[in-house]
Amino acid sequence: MATDDLMSRALSALDEVDGPMSVEVIHRLVDVGDATEPMTITEVADLLGMSPHTLRYYERVGLVEVGRDAFGHRSYDADTVRRLVFLTRMRLSGMAMRDLQHYVQLVDEGEETVPERLDMLLEHRDTIRRQLKELTLSLAATEYKIATYGGRTGSPQDRAGQHEQEPDR
Amino acid sequence: MATDDLMSRALSALDEVDGPMSVEVIHRLVDVGDATEPMTITEVADLLGMSPHTLRYYERVGLVEVGRDAFGHRSYDADTVRRLVFLTRMRLSGMAMRDLQHYVQLVDEGEETVPERLDMLLEHRDTIRRQLKELTLSLAATEYKIATYGGRTGSPQDRAGQHEQEPDR
DNA sequence: GCTTGCGTTCGAGCGCGCTCAAACTCCTAG
DNA sequence: CTAGGAGTTTGAGCGCGCTCGAACGCAAGC
Numbered sequence: 001m002a003t004d005d006l007m008s009r010a011l012s013a014l015d016e017v018d019g020p021m022s023v024e025v026i027h028r029l030v031d032v033g034d035a036t037e038p039m040t041i042t043e044v045a046d047l048l049g050m051s052p053h054t055l056r057y058y059e060r061v062g063l064v065e066v067g068r069d070a071f072g073h074r075s076y077d078a079d080t081v082r083r084l085v086f087l088t089r090m091r092l093s094g095m096a097m098r099d100l101q102h103y104v105q106l107v108d109e110g111e112e113t114v115p116e117r118l119d120m121l122l123e124h125r126d127t128i129r130r131q132l133k134e135l136t137l138s139l140a141a142t143e144y145k146i147a148t149y150g151g152r153t154g155s156p157q158d159r160a161g162q163h164e165q166e167p168d169r
Numbered sequence: 170m171a172t173d174d175l176m177s178r179a180l181s182a183l184d185e186v187d188g189p190m191s192v193e194v195i196h197r198l199v200d201v202g203d204a205t206e207p208m209t210i211t212e213v214a215d216l217l218g219m220s221p222h223t224l225r226y227y228e229r230v231g232l233v234e235v236g237r238d239a240f241g242h243r244s245y246d247a248d249t250v251r252r253l254v255f256l257t258r259m260r261l262s263g264m265a266m267r268d269l270q271h272y273v274q275l276v277d278e279g280e281e282t283v284p285e286r287l288d289m290l291l292e293h294r295d296t297i298r299r300q301l302k303e304l305t306l307s308l309a310a311t312e313y314k315i316a317t318y319g320g321r322t323g324s325p326q327d328r329a330g331q332h333e334q335e336p337d338r
Numbered sequence: 339g340c341t342t343g344c345g346t347t348c349g350a351g352c353g354c355g356c357t358c359a360a361a362c363t364c365c366t367a368g
Numbered sequence: 369c370t371a372g373g374a375g376t377t378t379g380a381g382c383g384c385g386c387t388c389g390a391a392c393g394c395a396a397g398c
Binding site (some may be wrong): 040041072 | 377
């Protein structure tokens with residue numbers, strides 16, 4: 001999955017984020033750069049864990065419009081950064097570029113598209129939930145196999161159910 | 170993510186799977202076709218939610234060896250199916266084909282590669298855990314935006330924290 | 339005997355999401 | 369004055385994981 005790419009990049013930056021899912025965390029997701037100075041492309045790239053190349057690409061395909069400063073360099077204002085944070089979140093959870101393009105098009109069309117946007121979000125929420133299920137199953141399978149190999153999983157139910165039946169083949 | 174592809178296929182089949190993560194569930198993951206008759210390619214494809222094309226492709230790249238019956242048709246025995254179930258689980262959780270190829274090569278090399286296999290699994294377990302974190306964040310962001318749009322999320326903390334600050338832009 | 343269906347092999351093609359190279363502009367520091 | 373560094377545009381290229389088409393084989397049913 002190309003999502004995988006994005007994901008793996010984002011994951012490295014995630015290691016220290018732990019603790020409870022709180023409103024505060026959600027705000028970190030949504031309110032980056034709240035009423036702050038415009039940012040350069042590399043600053044935004046660093047913030048989002050992506051390359052300037054990718055940011056230009058997102059602009060090219062119409063996901064964001066970005067202003068220029070006096071030198072012709074891109075200047076990302078707070079709103080644009082917020083949108084990019086949102087888009088990155090959606091990408092990370094597997095929403096296709098195609099769908100994101102559709103979504104921002106709806107946004108540009110105005111308030112009467114809110115219901116359709118809502119539908120997209122609801123559907124995507126379900127997709128994420130299913131992904132969570134799948135991943136949880138994969139995690140269980142992985143830990144199961146780790147257990148059959150006799151490894152310390154570091155998980156709660158560590159040494160449970162090793163009845164030696166040749167892990168692989 | 171190409172993983173996305175596989176995932177989305179698998180997800181549709183997942184809708185009815187609910188309830189607690191139990192040993193029973195894990196066994197469903199690992200012990201499909203326990204000591205049963207060999208299966209045809211389409212049977213296995215249906216079981217795994219993938220196409221016969223993809224199964225042939227997996228064989229081509231060396232992930233499995235598959236015997237033939239009297240007609241030259243592929244015949245998947247229980248061990249092979251088990252391996253495919255495992256491989257599919259790993260793919261679904263984002264392990265690269267390259268890594269899976271390496272893994273099965275290690276399996277073929279024998280018992281002395283168990284430590285390296287274990288390392289791979291431990292690392293992959295961590296990857297899955299990070300993905301779960303990421304997805305959880307994305308889910309929160311999605312639900313937050315749904316809330317700002319005034320939609321019923323169907324989630325516990327539905328109408329919490331709508332302070333109207335234009336969802337998008 | 340001929341069609342239908344399910345399988346085979348082989349190589350090529352494709353969609354996605356980036357990723358990069360080349361040639362260029364502009365500003366700043368030494 | 370020159371060199372370095374950060375940015376720009378455009379179009380092309382790439383890696384991944386399938387996915388497909390074409391030509392063929394074999395068996396069962398009408």
